[in-house]
Amino acid sequence: MSYVQPQDFVTKMIDAGEAKVFMSTRDTLIRAFMAGAILALAAAFAVTINVQTGQPLAGAILFPVGFCLLYLMGFDLLTGVFTLVPLALIDKRPGVTLGGVLRNWGLVFTGNFAGALIVALMMAITFTFGFSVEPNEVGQKIGHIGEGRTLGYAEHGAAGMLTLFIRGVLCNWMVSTGVVAAMMSTSVSGKVIGMWMPIMLFFYMGFEHSIVNMFLFPSGLMLGGNFSIMDYLIWNEIPTVIGNLVGGLSFVGLTLYVTHGRTGAKRAAPSGRIIDPAGVPAE
Numbered sequence: 001m002s003y004v005q006p007q008d009f010v011t012k013m014i015d016a017g018e019a020k021v022f023m024s025t026r027d028t029l030i031r032a033f034m035a036g037a038i039l040a041l042a043a044a045f046a047v048t049i050n051v052q053t054g055q056p057l058a059g060a061i062l063f064p065v066g067f068c069l070l071y072l073m074g075f076d077l078l079t080g081v082f083t084l085v086p087l088a089l090i091d092k093r094p095g096v097t098l099g100g101v102l103r104n105w106g107l108v109f110t111g112n113f114a115g116a117l118i119v120a121l122m123m124a125i126t127f128t129f130g131f132s133v134e135p136n137e138v139g140q141k142i143g144h145i146g147e148g149r150t151l152g153y154a155e156h157g158a159a160g161m162l163t164l165f166i167r168g169v170l171c172n173w174m175v176s177t178g179v180v181a182a183m184m185s186t187s188v189s190g191k192v193i194g195m196w197m198p199i200m201l202f203f204y205m206g207f208e209h210s211i212v213n214m215f216l217f218p219s220g221l222m223l224g225g226n227f228s229i230m231d232y233l234i235w236n237e238i239p240t241v242i243g244n245l246v247g248g249l250s251f252v253g254l255t256l257y258v259t260h261g262r263t264g265a266k267r268a269a270p271s272g273r274i275i276d277p278a279g280v281p282a283e
Contacts, residue, residue, distance in 0.1 A: 002186040006260040009183040013253070014261065016183075017088035020081055021100040025107060028076070032111025035075035039112075040119035040215035042066020044138075046203065047145070047216075051138045060204030064178075064196045071182055071195060077211055078108045078241070083176040083248035087257055109241075116214035123215075124222040135223045146220025149208070150231040161239060164208060168243020169251075171207030174198040176248035180256065208240040 046059035127139030153160035181194030217232040
């Protein structure tokens with residue numbers, strides 16, 4: 001599968017983060033819009049599979065098709081730039097500033113939300129024949145998802161908020177692992193296999209993904225879900241965004257950067273030889 005060594009793909013991670021900081025506003029917004037739209041379609045696809053088959057695992061197995069497509073086309077999700085872009089700042093790449101990082105995050109958030117919202121409207125129209133009839137079975141399911149993953153957390157107060165945050169952390173731990181896994185191979189098949197596994201895991205486990213939720217909850221509101229915009233923002237989107245940031249940057253970006261990008265000094269073996277991490281004596 002044309003495997004790329006960790007020290008090499010970590011360099012690719014930093015290079016990608018740097019490139020995103022300096023990308024034009026137009027390109028950043030277009031790529032983010034398309035990423036949000038494609039991921040929203042994949043979410044609608046997965047929910048449809050779950051409803052029609054009654055097998056959540058089937059939806060989870062097939063959901064990653066959207067993630068793989070958007071990544072291979074070079075589009076950007078907020079969850080991915082949370083992990084990659086700060087590495088360029090930490091690595092002190094010339095011209096990369098905190099302001100540049102925040103600018104990228106803001107533009108990608110805006111583009112992702114716009115793309116997901118457009119698809120939410122389109123899917124709501126298809127579920128209701130242009131809002132002329134009650135939502136079909138899939139539309140009703142999406143409305144109930146919105147209720148359970150806003151008011152359901154609110155019922156538990158602080159414990160619900162903590163659970164929501166941790167699910168956001170766990171989500172981007174897996175999603176960002178998928179982003180990085182695509183850099184572990186130079187072949188399309190290797191990239192797809194690498195991405196597929198962690199994305200399938202996050203979706204089946206019900207972790208909270210800020211961009212997927214940008215589709216599920218606005219569409220849920222359009223389809224008659226019994227929750228409000230403030231319920232969505234306070235009891236899902238905002239804590240999920242923060243959890244996604246912490247999960248991706250802490251458990252993927254920084255850990256890989258520290259151990260492979262800035263590897264610690266090797267210890268000397270008793271014989272005086274230097275052993276590399278793979279257990280092979282250094283030259």
